[in-house]
Amino acid sequence: MFLLEFYEREPPIPPEEYLRIDSFELKSFVSNIYHSLGASEFDADIVAEVLVTADLFGISSHGVQRVSRYVGGIKCGNINLKPNIKFYGRGAVGVVDGDRGFGQVVGVKAMEIVLEKVRDYGVGVVLARNSNHYGIAGYYALKAVEHGYIGFSSTNSDKLVSYVNTVGRFLGTNPIAIAIPTPNPPPILFDAATSIIPVGKIEVYSKLGRELPPGFVIDTDGNVLFGDAKKILNQLREGKASILPLGGLGEEYGGHKGSGFAFIVDILCGVLSGAAWSFHVGYTIGDKPSNVGHAFMAWDIESFMPKQEFLSRIEQYINEIKSLKKHPKADAIWIPGEKAWKTMQTRLKIGIPIHRNVYDELNKIAFEIGLKRELKILIKR
């Protein structure tokens, strides 16, 4: 007999506002929406898989609540459902032109090329331009791990974050994801926005009616904003405020480091790929294509050391971390990616919590495009 351990990184609060949906049902429902709108089944499945993976990982800000944003992107012509994706490159590197396709479709294609390159050369680097929002960066890094490689992925995104020592929205949250094989699941998955918090965190504070602590957001005069999270969220959306980079305000606690990481991501994903950068990156729904840029890379472990030796060294490292003395105020000692993995194990069993509003929205979208079924509920609270 063993104990089933249920863990959710982002538990549904308040629970009565949520419905549990089976992850396969959710994936197939979302895929049907995009397929009905004109995407190939193959492409629609990719988009649905990346979105639902975010929900499984407990990153609902990047999950199916974005379905409607992408539908908007299709309707305004910024997302091209039949992209002609082309690759230009030499040796172990190159650039994919995404032809305004779904970011997920462009991303999976780019990572496929990386996987060919890394097999031949020990490393592969592919950038992407003319793309769209691609969901969680970690999804692509994990693709490399599925094939036994170390995976990297990064993307730029529309403006939300201030550059160090300045005010106003300029940089995206520009995440960096790195995934590393381990002898037993979960793989290591580091996936971090280079901003001090993701905008999703402010959305959560706003929804729960909680006071936002100081240190996350400044207004366009440089004042630190805190308190009413809903109001702050509006200020952010109207361009009257910006999220601080990792490290916070100014340079004392390392704001130049977070800002620097975001800048470098933008140069590699945006400038070098031929995509847009900083405030030139468009929102999915708008009067110009987003022209988001991404970066993908993989390293072949075997080209550096025997795979088994690497895996046993990684196992030892993880065990050493788990044996450290916990900080008295911390809940636990976590390896990057462990929370997402445990959340996924839980949600594969008991379903994904979907907020009532998102549930209604998904059904409405399906209804409007003539799909004849509702999203099936697994557990109603």
Next chain:
Amino acid sequence: MFLLEFYEREPPIPPEEYLRIDSFELKSFVSNIYHSLGASEFDADIVAEVLVTADLFGISSHGVQRVSRYVGGIKCGNINLKPNIKFYGRGAVGVVDGDRGFGQVVGVKAMEIVLEKVRDYGVGVVLARNSNHYGIAGYYALKAVEHGYIGFSSTNSDKLVSYVNTVGRFLGTNPIAIAIPTPNPPPILFDAATSIIPVGKIEVYSKLGRELPPGFVIDTDGNVLFGDAKKILNQLREGKASILPLGGLGEEYGGHKGSGFAFIVDILCGVLSGAAWSFHVGYTIGDKPSNVGHAFMAWDIESFMPKQEFLSRIEQYINEIKSLKKHPKADAIWIPGEKAWKTMQTRLKIGIPIHRNVYDELNKIAFEIGLKRELKILIKR
């Protein structure tokens, strides 16, 4: 007529305790020391150049004040003056075994191989094991820029930083450096420790008798330490305290991100290269070899887009940053690497400020190994 602009990132405080030394004199003096101790002229020049470059950049913690530490490393046998450096690899990647050579010598050798690889494949990745402290990470990234490439370098280092949600020294300050060509100097140089501050900053507070603000260091019970910087520095050295990762204590402001970056650096530089990692990395002077590990990479811009197009895009990006609205409390808006560059321009003209104690120490080292001259002073204050 034009105005000479003098700028120093780290001005000598108090000025009367410093002497100005010409950078070429300093380089030749330091090189002589290591050559006299048995290093080849070529290798001694490399070590001197990396150390003096740190001083030129205004990063004195990594400058010639480390000469004596390396001399100690030679005397105790941890630094091998005649290393047999070997490369093992395939395709665009591989590992250098440094045979306990100077980190700088191993680093320059590894970056040379990267530069061959990137020419052939568009990307090159070389890791290094059995190495030592290699100085400023940015030096190696800039080597790639000298040849027109984008350069990356990273290293692990001896334990000083706590892993998120734990107490005690475990990780190194594990810096990440990325250098990017620009149409006109300075090149972009992002070079950041993944800790919230470098230990050098606490040393500066201690020397000036200033109070250390809270948020940088915790003791082994998890309490945040602040105030007496000298005392805190001692606690750090004795293992009774640790520096927090970038993002600070816990996860609220992103401590898991800084800690995650340091962990990933350690996996790539330490675990994958075959070097030591986390608390296994030795100090330069100690009862076992340091076995520091490094990572080096370069990307060929031309393999992604025409070089001129890239450079003009970068120029536009930099101009856009410089046109942003400055935060009222900030001194200026800086591009990564700009402070170091301006400091270097200044110090190439007026010399490098060397603290009296360091000046005496250098002369003492030279005297003890039979060198017949003193370090020549450019300006005495």
